[in-house]
Amino acid sequence: MSTEDETTTPTNFIRNIIQADLDSAKHAAVQTRFPPEPNGYLHIGHAKSICLNFGIARDFNGKCNLRFDDTNPEKEEEEYVHAIINDVKWLGFEWSEEHYASDYFQQLYDYAVVLIKQGKAYVDSLSAEQIREYRGTLTKTGIDSPDRNRSIEENLELFAAMRAGKFEDGKYLLRAKIDMASPNINMRDPALYRIKRAHHQRTGDDWPIYPMYDYTHCISDAIENITHSLCTLEFEDHRPLYDWVLDEIKTPCHPQQIEFARLQLKYTITSKRKLNQLVTDNHVVGWDDPRMPTISGLRRRGYTPASIRDFCNRIGVTKKDSFIEVAVLENSIREDLNEHAVRMMAVLKPLKVTIENYPEGQVEELTAKNHPQKEEMGTRNISFSKTIYIERDDFLEDAPKKFFRLSVGREVRLRYAYYITCTGFVKDENGDVIELICTYDPATKGGSSPDGRKVKGTIHWVSADHAIDATVNLYDRLFTHPNPAACDDFTEHLNPESLTVLNNCKLEAALANASTDIHYQFERVGYFVKDNKTKNLSFNRTVTLRDTWAKLDKQNQ
RNA sequence: UGGGCCGUCGCCAAGCGGUAAGGCACCAGGUUUUGAUCCUGGCAUGCGCAGGUUCAAAUCCUGCCGGCCCAGCCA
Numbered sequence: 202m203s204t205e206d207e208t209t210t211p212t213n214f215i216r217n218i219i220q221a222d223l224d225s226a227k228h229a230a231v232q233t234r235f236p237p238e239p240n241g242y243l244h245i246g247h248a249k250s251i252c253l254n255f256g257i258a259r260d261f262n263g264k265c266n267l268r269f270d271d272t273n274p275e276k277e278e279e280e281y282v283h284a285i286i287n288d289v290k291w292l293g294f295e296w297s298e299e300h301y302a303s304d305y306f307q308q309l310y311d312y313a314v315v316l317i318k319q320g321k322a323y324v325d326s327l328s329a330e331q332i333r334e335y336r337g338t339l340t341k342t343g344i345d346s347p348d349r350n351r352s353i354e355e356n357l358e359l360f361a362a363m364r365a366g367k368f369e370d371g372k373y374l375l376r377a378k379i380d381m382a383s384p385n386i387n388m389r390d391p392a393l394y395r396i397k398r399a400h401h402q403r404t405g406d407d408w409p410i411y412p413m414y415d416y417t418h419c420i421s422d423a424i425e426n427i428t429h430s431l432c433t434l435e436f437e438d439h440r441p442l443y444d445w446v447l448d449e450i451k452t453p454c455h456p457q458q459i460e461f462a463r464l465q466l467k468y469t470i471t472s473k474r475k476l477n478q479l480v481t482d483n484h485v486v487g488w489d490d491p492r493m494p495t496i497s498g499l500r501r502r503g504y505t506p507a508s509i510r511d512f513c514n515r516i517g518v519t520k521k522d523s524f525i526e527v528a529v530l531e532n533s534i535r536e537d538l539n540e541h542a543v544r545m546m547a548v549l550k551p552l553k554v555t556i557e558n559y560p561e562g563q564v565e566e567l568t569a570k571n572h573p574q575k576e577e578m579g580t581r582n583i584s585f586s587k588t589i590y591i592e593r594d595d596f597l598e599d600a601p602k603k604f605f606r607l608s609v610g611r612e613v614r615l616r617y618a619y620y621i622t623c624t625g626f627v628k629d630e631n632g633d634v635i636e637l638i639c640t641y642d643p644a645t646k647g648g649s650s651p652d653g654r655k656v657k658g659t660i661h662w663v664s665a666d667h668a669i670d671a672t673v674n675l676y677d678r679l680f681t682h683p684n685p686a687a688c689d690d691f692t693e694h695l696n697p698e699s700l701t702v703l704n705n706c707k708l709e710a711a712l713a714n715a716s717t718d719i720h721y722q723f724e725r726v727g728y729f730v731k732d733n734k735t736k737n738l739s740f741n742r743t744v745t746l747r748d749t750w751a752k753l754d755k756q757n758q
Numbered sequence: 759u760g761g762g763c764c765g766u767c768g769c770c771a772a773g774c775g776g777u778a779a780g781g782c783a784c785c786a787g788g789u790u791u792u793g794a795u796c797c798u799g800g801c802a803u804g805c806g807c808a809g810g811u812u813c814a815a816a817u818c819c820u821g822c823c824g825g826c827c828c829a830g831c832c833a
Contacts, residue, residue: 240833276832370831371831435826439828462826515770659791750793
């Protein structure tokens with residue numbers, strides 16, 4: 202198995218910190234964790250975090266846990282847990298231990314009691330709205346709640362009653378007693394526990410109260426002996442609270458929280474809420490729609506785990522807000538697929554070609570390479586006959602000089618077959634070219650001529666009688682705006698051409714046995730993978746080939 | 759406007775006081791039975807700006823400017 206991308210992971214500021222901690226013997230071994238909330242599918246942004254956390258564990262001989270941050274039963278579902286497990290495995294990582302924050306509910310509760318006994322937490326009866334008012338603003342300090350000095354005994358009683366399910370949602374709230382005048386709003390007596398009489402997918406109806414993220418996360422990390430707790434930049438302001446909780450309850454382990462910038466990809470949305478909306482409002486067909494930036498969508502699109510890991514290695518890890526260009530992701534998948542994809546011939550928009558001087562009824566078996574540079578990938582046979590299909594784009598009635606393809610009087614090479622020269626064409630009543638008439642040179646079998654004459658262009662083709670029919674899905678970016686998330690309504694910037702379905706594609710016969718886990722290059726067209734959800738033979742375009750001609754053509758217009 | 763964080767090539771990103779790595783993109787050539795791949799070369803007298811310290815500053819100091827995040831009983 203290739204571990205190329207794993208041995209070349211560049212260093213970054215977090216790896217440097219960890220290396221220093223290991224060198225100074227602050228830690229004997231590193232322990233990280235990947236902590237998704239099971240409220241949606243994993244996306245390319247999560248891949249960055251996964252590669253960071255699991256990659257560090259791997260490279261420093263440490264361990265990485267998978268922990269579900271399942272403290273909000275109203276938004277979380279078991280389906281997501283399964284999908285997340287599947288995606289992390291597919292990306293190629295194995296966790297040391299699998300945990301759920303909900304497994305710590307009792308310990309979390311016990312620690313809360315400890316805080317109350319220390320006079321560091323209190324039960325507040327203010328309404329949500331009042332709490333907002335009392336909190337103050339960015340420039341105005343907050344005001345103490347009237348309940349702030351409730352006695353420890355009373356707090357203990359009320360919290361026990363909360364836990365016993367005696368109150369309605371929102372009636373009381375357990376808060377940390379820190380500092381209502383703190384310039385950091387997160388320290389103005391943050392909520393620790395809320396009453397939420399909701400059914401939890403793992404703990405059922407055991408708990409009518411659920412702990413908040415800030416309180417849960419740090420303790421969960423401490424319980425698991427995490428050494429470095431890596432999270433995204435927006436939690437930077439929460440770090441003082443993370444440290445406060447662990448300092449107050451005096452856990453033997455106090456992980457170091459380190460923040461890094463989340464991935465932002467141009468023309469892409471990476472917000473579970475918004476991705477969920479795309480699915481719910483049917484802008485796409487499911488979380489694994491090949492246009493989605495989800496791991497499952499990328500997988501169905503034909504991206505490989507190695508290409509995603511390579512991408513994560515290339516983009517780096519820093520604290521700087523950045524926007525990665527889609528070209529970087531495309532480069533990663535092209536590099537992998539160029540190396541591993543099996544070459545095939547497929548005509549997406551067929552144009553019939555009749556080779557006048559080729560014997561009627563004759564069929565020849567020609568040999569084609571499965572990879573032009575890798576002999577070990579072998580060869581296959583393809584049938585050639587009098588009537589073939591070529592790509593519509595490979596013929597132009599009025600062709601510019603630099604157009605190295607077919608036009609009346611021009612000669613091209615049919616890949617692995619013969620040189621043909623166009624002698625005429627047939628149009629239908631609309632004036633559209635529907636058939637080409639060509640002649641072939643029998644001496645050029647295999648694609649080279651004994652007289653050494655050169656043809657500038659080589660085009661792909663497929664024998665009409667031997668081709669198989671298939672549907673091909675062409676995907677383009679889902680959004681037309683480079684930063685849809687920043688727009689008032691991101692759905693207004695959906696690309697109407699994000700999916701083009703081609704129903705009359707003609708593929709070489711070998712593709713009848715295509716497998717969903719083999720990646721193909723349709724020569725001169727792009728990389729494709731068989732769709733794993735459709736009954737009829739159908740292929741998804743992963744990414745196009747680089748197309749210098751298309752670029753030149755565009756520049757000339 | 760309180761607090762936190764960030765500004766090195768179009769997009770990423772090394773650099774941590776000794777005179778600007780690398781990748782993507784782009785440009786120019788070469789090879790090629792995929793206008794693919796591959797190969798060669800080009801691409802920051804400059805590190806947000808302005809001062810200062812120093813023999814020497816992207817790196818240290820001061821002051822500005824710009825951007826991002828925080829006022830959920832979400833994570």
